[in-house]
Amino acid sequence: MNLERVVFGFVIILALTFNFAFVMGDIDNAQHHNVWILTIAILINLIATGLKLGDRSQVGAVLLASSLVADVLLITARIIWIVTQTDTDIGPSAASMANIVSLCGGALVASIVSVTILVGETLISRR
Amino acid sequence: MATTSELDRVTMVVLRYMRGPVLVLIIVYAIGITGMALIPGQDAEGNLEYMSLFHAFYFFTYTATTTGFGEIPNGFTDPQRLWAIFCLYLGVVSWLYAIGSIIRLAQNPHFLLALSEHQFAHSVKRIDQPFFIICGFGDTGSLLARGLSDHWLGAVVLDTDPERIKALVLRDYRIKMPALCADPGVPKHLVDAGVKLSHCKAVVILTVDEEVNLRIAVMARFMNPDIPILCRSTSERHSEHLTTLGNVTVINPFEIFAQLLSMAITAPRLHNLNSCLVGNRKARLGRPLDVPTGHWILCGYGRMGHWLHKYFVRNHIRPVIIDPDVGEVAGAAQVIHGHANLNTLKEAGIAHAAGVVAGTDNDHDNLSVLMCVRALRPNAFTILRQNTHENQIAFDAAQAGLILQSSLTTARRILKHLISPQIQIVIDYLREQGEDVTQQVVERLRSAIGDNKPHLWRINLCKAEAFAVAEYIQKNERLTLGELIRNPHDLEKSLSCIAFAIERDGKRIMVPGNDEPLRYCDEILMCGTEHSETMLNATMNNAYTLHYLVTGSDAPRGYLFKWLANA
Numbered sequence: 001m002n003l004e005r006v007v008f009g010f011v012i013i014l015a016l017t018f019n020f021a022f023v024m025g026d027i028d029n030a031q032h033h034n035v036w037i038l039t040i041a042i043l044i045n046l047i048a049t050g051l052k053l054g055d056r057s058q059v060g061a062v063l064l065a066s067s068l069v070a071d072v073l074l075i076t077a078r079i080i081w082i083v084t085q086t087d088t089d090i091g092p093s094a095a096s097m098a099n100i101v102s103l104c105g106g107a108l109v110a111s112i113v114s115v116t117i118l119v120g121e122t123l124i125s126r127r
Numbered sequence: 128m129a130t131t132s133e134l135d136r137v138t139m140v141v142l143r144y145m146r147g148p149v150l151v152l153i154i155v156y157a158i159g160i161t162g163m164a165l166i167p168g169q170d171a172e173g174n175l176e177y178m179s180l181f182h183a184f185y186f187f188t189y190t191a192t193t194t195g196f197g198e199i200p201n202g203f204t205d206p207q208r209l210w211a212i213f214c215l216y217l218g219v220v221s222w223l224y225a226i227g228s229i230i231r232l233a234q235n236p237h238f239l240l241a242l243s244e245h246q247f248a249h250s251v252k253r254i255d256q257p258f259f260i261i262c263g264f265g266d267t268g269s270l271l272a273r274g275l276s277d278h279w280l281g282a283v284v285l286d287t288d289p290e291r292i293k294a295l296v297l298r299d300y301r302i303k304m305p306a307l308c309a310d311p312g313v314p315k316h317l318v319d320a321g322v323k324l325s326h327c328k329a330v331v332i333l334t335v336d337e338e339v340n341l342r343i344a345v346m347a348r349f350m351n352p353d354i355p356i357l358c359r360s361t362s363e364r365h366s367e368h369l370t371t372l373g374n375v376t377v378i379n380p381f382e383i384f385a386q387l388l389s390m391a392i393t394a395p396r397l398h399n400l401n402s403c404l405v406g407n408r409k410a411r412l413g414r415p416l417d418v419p420t421g422h423w424i425l426c427g428y429g430r431m432g433h434w435l436h437k438y439f440v441r442n443h444i445r446p447v448i449i450d451p452d453v454g455e456v457a458g459a460a461q462v463i464h465g466h467a468n469l470n471t472l473k474e475a476g477i478a479h480a481a482g483v484v485a486g487t488d489n490d491h492d493n494l495s496v497l498m499c500v501r502a503l504r505p506n507a508f509t510i511l512r513q514n515t516h517e518n519q520i521a522f523d524a525a526q527a528g529l530i531l532q533s534s535l536t537t538a539r540r541i542l543k544h545l546i547s548p549q550i551q552i553v554i555d556y557l558r559e560q561g562e563d564v565t566q567q568v569v570e571r572l573r574s575a576i577g578d579n580k581p582h583l584w585r586i587n588l589c590k591a592e593a594f595a596v597a598e599y600i601q602k603n604e605r606l607t608l609g610e611l612i613r614n615p616h617d618l619e620k621s622l623s624c625i626a627f628a629i630e631r632d633g634k635r636i637m638v639p640g641n642d643e644p645l646r647y648c649d650e651i652l653m654c655g656t657e658h659s660e661t662m663l664n665a666t667m668n669n670a671y672t673l674h675y676l677v678t679g680s681d682a683p684r685g686y687l688f689k690w691l692a693n694a
Contacts, residue, residue, distance in 0.1 A: 002681055004688050054686035057669050125615065 005122075008051055012118055015044045015070070016111040023108055027101045028094035035081060035091070038104065042074045045107075048114075059121050066113040073107035137238075137245050144232045148225035155221040159187045159214040166206050176201070186211075191218025247307040248319040251283055254305075258282055258327060259545055260320045262311035262343050263334035264291045266516045266534035267359070267380070267541075269298075271331065274542040276300040277406070283320045283327075285311040287334075312342040314350060322350045331541055332358040337365045348372045357541055361430060376544060380537040381434040387536055388484070388510060389438035390558070391529055392418045396565045397557050400572075403581050404550070404654070405539040412581065413573050416529060418508055420444060421481030422460075426467035426496050428453045431512065431533070432486055446484075447475040467496045472503055482508035482528070490518045497525055547585040549635070549652040553627045556637045568638055572654060576623045579656045583627075586667065588649045593667035599677075600647045606677065608651075609641025612663060613676040622662050624655020 018041035025032025049071055052064040077100045084096035092100065163183035170176045178186070182200060189196050190211065203211060232238055258281035261268050268284070272295070275282050284306040286292055292308040309316040311334070321327045330347045332340045337360060344358050356375045360366045366377045391398040395415035402410035420442075425435060428450035439446050440458040447461045449471050456462055465471045467485070477483070477500065485496035493511055500507055511527040513519075522530050543550040557565045572581065590597045600606055608629075614620040621641070629636040629643065630650040636643065645651075653663070666672050674682040683692040 004681070004683055008684075008688075051685050051687055054689065055684040057671055057684075060684060 009118060011044065011048045011051055012111075012114055015041065015048045016108070016115050018044055019070070019074070019104060019108045019111050023101060023104050025101075028098045030088070030091035030094075030097050033097065033101060035085075038074070038078055038081065038100075041104075041107075042071070042078060045070050045074055045111075059117060063114055063117055066110045066117070070107040070110040070114070073103050073110065077101075077103040077107070137241050140238055140241060141232065144228060144238075145225075148221075148228045151221050152225055155217050156184075156187060156191070159191070159218060160184050162210050163187065163207070163214065166204075166210050168201065168204050168207050170201050178207075187214055187218065190215050191222055193219055244307065244309070244316075244319060247305055250303070250305040251319065251321040252324070254281060254283075254321065254324075254326055256281060256326065258321070260285065260317070260322060260327060260330045260347075262286075262330065262332045263340075263359075264288075264295060264306070265333065265335065267538045268331075268333045269295070270516075270535055270538035271333070271541055272298070272300065272304060274406070274538060275545070276302055276304070278542075278546060280545065285309055285316060285320055287311075312339055312346060314346050317343070317346055317350055322347055322354065327351075327354065329355045329357060329545060331545075332356065333537075334359075337362050341365050341368055344369055344372055344375060348375075357544060359537070378537060378541060379434075380533045381431045383536050383540050384431060384512075384531055384533050385434035385438040387531060388435060388529075389442050391416055391510070392420065392444070392482075393442045394558060394562055394565065396562050396569060397554065400557070400565060400569055401554055404583060405543060406580070412576075412578075413569050418528070419481040422476060422479055423447070424449065424472065424475045424477065424480050424483045426450070426483065426485050427487030427492075427512075428456065429488055431488065435484060435486055449475055467492070467499070469499050469503065472496075472499055477503045477507070480504060480507050482510065484510045484512070485527075486510075486512040488512075488514055490514050490521075494521065494525060497527055543583075546583055547652050549585070549628050549630060549650075550583060552635065553637060553652065556628075564638075571625050571638075575621065575625050576654075576656050576659075579623065581654050582657045582660065583652065583654050584660050586651050586653060586663065588645060588647060588651070588667075595670040595673045596645070596667045597647055598670065599673055600645060604677075606645050606673075607641065608639055608643045608645060610677050611645065611666065611673075612641075612659075615662070615666065615672050615676060618676070618679055622655065622659040624653050624659040624663065627652040627654050 018037060022033060022037045022041055045067065049064070049067040052060065052067050055061070055064065080096060080100050080103070081092060084092040087093040087096060091097070160180065160183045163178055163186060164180050165177070168176055168178055186199065191214065259275065261271060261282050261284045264272070264284050264286040268286070272282055272284065279301060281302045282304050284292070284295055284304055286306070286308060287310050289308045292306045295304065295306045307316065307319065311317060311320070311332070322330060330343075332343045334340055334343070340358050340360060344356050347354065347356055353374070356372065357378055358369050358375055359378045359380065360369055361379055361381055366379070369375045369377050387398070387401075390401065395418050399410055399412065399415035403412045423439065423444055423446040425432060425439070425446040426449045428436065428448050432448070432450065436446065436448065436456060436459065445458060445460040447463065448456055448459050449463045449465065449467045451464060451466055453462055453464065461475065463471050463475055467487075483496065483500050485493035487493055490513060493513070497509055497511060500509055509527040510529045510531065511522065511525060513522045513530055513532040516532070516534060540551070557568065586592065588596050588600065596606065596611065608626055609621070612622045612624060612626075614622050626639050628651070629639050629645075631646055653660070666676065671682055671684065683689045
């Protein structure tokens with residue numbers, strides 16, 4: 001067992017799960033989605049990106065790329081939330097909410113790619 | 128005179144051929160359309176109306192091509208109908224003439240030749256990986272192409288026989304092999320085949336005509352002064368001429384055949400290793416043939432027999448020679464005039480013979496010699512020469528001690544040379560070192576690959592091919608061969624491969640041990656399973672795997688973890 005791999009795997013899988021936690025619920029219902037979870041998901045994703053910086057292998061490059069995609073999508077979603085949160089009393093309108101959640105759905109796919117590559121590489125090395 | 132490219136030539140031929148028909152069509156269209164526009168017609172109410180030029184063109188187009196939509200836009204008057212009849216016949220006849228011309232052009236053999244040359248040159252230019260030019264696609268050429276395809280290497284084929292080229296098109300090669308039916312001795316065809324391209328790695332000349340071979344070699348040398356040339360030659364005069372060209376490897380099928388045969392007799396373990404390396408399916412690594420020395424009978428003393436005898440004498444065997452037209456032979460125990468049959472074999476002392484070589488240039492004679500030997504001395508070792516590939520099934524059924532097919536042995540030798548010239552050097556080295564060293568190498572190879580088929584490949588420890596290794600060595604860190612071929616799945620074990628030779632600054636280290644330190648840009652000849660080649664390639668280009676193999680622990684990945692590790 002390697003402590004570095006534990007930390008690395010923990011952060012990447014945590015990023016995926018937080019992303020998933022935010023996306024769960026009706027796509028256009030603001031009450032089903034918590035802005036705090038979205039913010040934490042962004043933070044963890046940024047940390048994951050930081051950990052991936054400087055890996056010179058091919059796999060490392062793809063991991064970094066998928067992480068950057070997730071960052072871009074999540075941050076875009078958060079910006080839309082800021083702009084539209086005054087739409088109604090409970091937050092963004094249904095149409096804006098659908099936009100935000102579908103962007104986060106895209107980020108979720110990127111996170112799944114990251115985790116799949118991580119698990120795949122670990123299985124292939126079979127140590 | 129300005130030179131024209133192939134494309135220009137094909138386009139020019141088409142244009143020149145179509146000049147007449149196109150001119151006729153334009154004139155006929157002009158007459159028909161003008162007439163239709165000038166002849167008075169009528170509209171639906173019967174008022175006088177002339178057809179517009181556009182409608183006239185529309186009418187003529189569907190009439191001349193026999194489509195016939197009818198009288199559009201209004202019903203025609205009688206003068207118009209009269210003109211329509213004229214238009215119909217004129218238009219249809221001129222179209223038939225034009226189409227006939229196109230078909231005649233497509234059947235013109237010279238045009239087809241120009242077209243196939245153009246297509247060939249175009250497909251050669253698009254090859255984006257190393258390839259070889261094979262001139263002459265006979266038995267040897269086709270076996271060589273098959274071998275190259277098995278190793279994922281490409282080739283371009285030139286042959287003068289259209290039947291051979293047609294046969295090639297139907298083969299299921301792993302890699303596309305463009306072929307052209309043309310004389311390879313013509314410089315233009317060599318250029319079309321890519322002799323000047325940087326991807327072209329060698330020219331292999333295998334036609335049966337010595338003069339033609341020499342001519343092709345000279346042309347290829349002039350076209351590209353640096354390219355390696357491999358040329359088949361059996362005559363001394365031509366061989367001398369060829370070697371003066373520089374960077375030419377002369378391939379003498381008879382000599383290769385004799386070398387192999389003598390190897391089978393005097394160095395059976397090396398022969399066994401060589402057979403396995405060249406992909407002989409019947410050979411099993413570590414189970415050499417048991418070829419006896421002693422009294423040998425050589426049936427057939429032509430060019431091949433001459434070489435066989437030379438190698439026999441070199442190995443201190445004095446054979447009895449049986450041949451209908453042979454003079455005195457130095458070194459032979461006895462020379463018997465006549466065809467090999469029951470009587471002559473008896474005379475040659477078949478009763479106490481250790482082995483018989485049936486080496487005439489006639490497959491039926493060779494097979495009948497085998498039958499005689501079976502009858503007279505069943506436990507003599509028989510070596511059979513197979514001349515044509517067609518008789519394969521008969522020879523398979525013959526179950527001789529060893530069957531040597533000249534075209535196959537030649538093709539395999541060339542293939543070895545094309546994969547890496549080092550292979551033959553290693554074989555020659557082992558030959559000099561003797562059977563004990565060979566045995567050690569075979570044992571090492573067997574413990575590495577087990578019963579798998581050995582596969583040869585070369586690696587180069589330069590930046591382009593082995594990024595991680597080159598970087599590691601350039602940091603002045605010590606890396607040994609054993610560390611490089613460790614198994615990433617299990618550090619206790621090695622990948623199933625061994626190194627045959629390392630080439631460094633023009634010097635060679637033969638069969639290096641695992642503690643051999645590696646240097647930047649070493650060229651290594653590896654032998655192992657195909658799977659180990661993939662694994663080794665991954666190791667050579669992944670710095671983390673390499674670090675793990677050398678130290679046994681994972682290096683920190685990423686800036687943060689690296690910083691934490693150093694802090």
